[in-house]
Amino acid sequence: MALLFTVALAILLGWTLAVAISRQRTLDRLRDATGATDTDDIERLVRHALEQADDARWQAEQTSHDTGHLTELLTAGVVRLRDDLTVEFANGAAHVMLERRPGTMTGRTALEAFVDARIEGIARTAMELGSATGELTVRSSDGPTVTVRARRSPVSGIWLVLEDVSELRRLQRIRAEFIDNLSHELRTPLTTISLLAETAAREAESATPRLRDRISKIEIETGHLTQMVNELLDLSRIESGSAQLLLDDVDLVRVARSNAERLRLFAERQGLRIVLDVPERVRPVRGDEDRLGQVLINLLHNAVKFSPDGGDVVVGVMEGARDIRVWVKDPGIGVPAADRARIFERFYKVDRARVRGRGGTGLGLSIARHVVESHGGRIWVESEEGEGSTFTFTIPFAPVGAPAPAKEITAAESRAGT
């Protein structure tokens, strides 16, 4: 009995000692972590830490609440996906845009929630690459047209923002159709006027110089009007996506040579030489030869138009690792710094008084930008006022990650279809 009592006492003592040591260790660790000197200090600091944790929890709840509240006020759809692509949150606008009943998206997989593999695809791409965008028409052909922007959160999950752009696209279509119809209607009478002016010019050889001068002005102005109408038509087709790119292997050195040749006479009449700075050969790019030629013609035309004092216009081509670079350098009046970013907008012209008599439509550079960007390239200008300008564009060999042209067909497909 005494033995049993002694063993039990020993166990009890051992256990009490173990608890005391463990407690001391915990206290030591707390002392180390907090820098406190005595037990009261530790208690005060622990209480403070707990209060702070409570505050933080309350603030997190409040922020989450506010975010939910705020997104309900937005007309844009907002969806948050977890890393496994299940919906953590979706606001009311997202449900309306995607034609889902209120509250039916949360907790479902992206595919179940959106019932649209394209949106899920955009989310997946954002998960892989950090961000992605796309535009789609929801289900039925008369459903809303929605742009989707997805971005991976730096912490976890993905945010999707959806915007209904149906009305914007409808108005753009109406505008494009209007310009298209108008240009077509204007073309026929313009062709007639142009032919009549040409005939009148031929028949007026014996007429007074004044009459001949007037007829020649009619010819020039009709030419301007015809160019404007053609450019308007071109731009509206390119913008609406109805202008298809005819893709083929394009040798940009050949394009540069042939278009420099086309404008040589026009340049010489203005006392300008067109000089080529091109290598023997470059790798071909995938593109639409006529459209790329049109870009060069627009740039060369401007270079000549805006270089009143003669000199050399240089057309250069250079092969890079990922793209071909083409430039047109002129010794002309230059583009003021304030206008450089805007001259690629449609109808934008630098101070009209400055270029009196050389005015065009203000559409050439806008068309050039559309064509270059639809090939996945870039176009820009470097210029010094009064010293000249260099317009450069690049066409990538493989337009990886570039926005695909609205519609594209290969030259072979086009030939097969005609």
Ligand code: ADP
């Ligand atoms: P357009 O030449 O028909 O007016 P563009 O879109 O081709 O229209 O050019 C827009 C404007 O940019 C021009 O009106 C002109 O003010 C300016 N610009 C374009 N190219 C040059 C150039 N090479 N040198 C100076 N200014 C230029």
